[in-house]
Amino acid sequence: MIRIRPQISRNNRQPNTGSAPGVGRYIATNAPQEPGGDPISTLNALEQWRVQDETHQQQSVSWPLEKFPLKVAIEPHPDGDSSGITSKGIFAVLRQWEAAYPGVIRFQLADTPAQCKSADILIRWSRQTTLGRDYEVGHTNRAVRGKRITGAEITLIVSPVIDRHIGPAQQQQRLFATILHEMGHALGLEHSESREDVMYYRGWQRGYLSNGDIQRMKTLYSTGQCFNG
Numbered sequence: 001m002i003r004i005r006p007q008i009s010r011n012n013r014q015p016n017t018g019s020a021p022g023v024g025r026y027i028a029t030n031a032p033q034e035p036g037g038d039p040i041s042t043l044n045a046l047e048q049w050r051v052q053d054e055t056h057q058q059q060s061v062s063w064p065l066e067k068f069p070l071k072v073a074i075e076p077h078p079d080g081d082s083s084g085i086t087s088k089g090i091f092a093v094l095r096q097w098e099a100a101y102p103g104v105i106r107f108q109l110a111d112t113p114a115q116c117k118s119a120d121i122l123i124r125w126s127r128q129t130t131l132g133r134d135y136e137v138g139h140t141n142r143a144v145r146g147k148r149i150t151g152a153e154i155t156l157i158v159s160p161v162i163d164r165h166i167g168p169a170q171q172q173q174r175l176f177a178t179i180l181h182e183m184g185h186a187l188g189l190e191h192s193e194s195r196e197d198v199m200y201y202r203g204w205q206r207g208y209l210s211n212g213d214i215q216r217m218k219t220l221y222s223t224g225q226c227f228n229g
């Protein structure tokens, strides 16, 4: 099949649509920029991938503590039951972040239409990757006001390219890692330099949080607060 290589996007930031200063949207994309071609170069591309435009995005943003528990709406998988992926299954993976900082990081699964409408975090599916990032597994779009996150939308890619090169067990681990990684972004974490971490910039491999991930989340949500974490 002939595939036209799309233009590589160097900057994923969306146009600033808000009128007030400090209001904007920012996408953290979990994908390599350089496409491979065969399985080996695909894996190499994933290994070498790095989101350049995130390195200067280290200003820490976080949800106000009073917003917890955050309401999470999860769109049903487009392939339905045959996918074997349920909203409850995804929510169960997210609970790792709750366990990372008990009593502070809390989620509530939005399961009525009214709750979904007012959800803080939406997890949705797409068959389409971000332009120029053929190997994307997911991305997160945060809405921020100043240093506060006001909403987040996580997009998970249905059957990303990497899944063609790994077995079913690895595919599930890859999905869990993607969910954890993107939720880390939705909560305000940026990429880590340590390969042990779910928030490592090639964060599609680990299906469970490292001590580093946990510590960084605790630091993010204890800074400037009236208690010690």
Ligand SMILES: [Zn+2]
Binding pocket: 028, 029, 030, 181, 185, 191, 201, 203
């Ligand atoms: Zn990422």
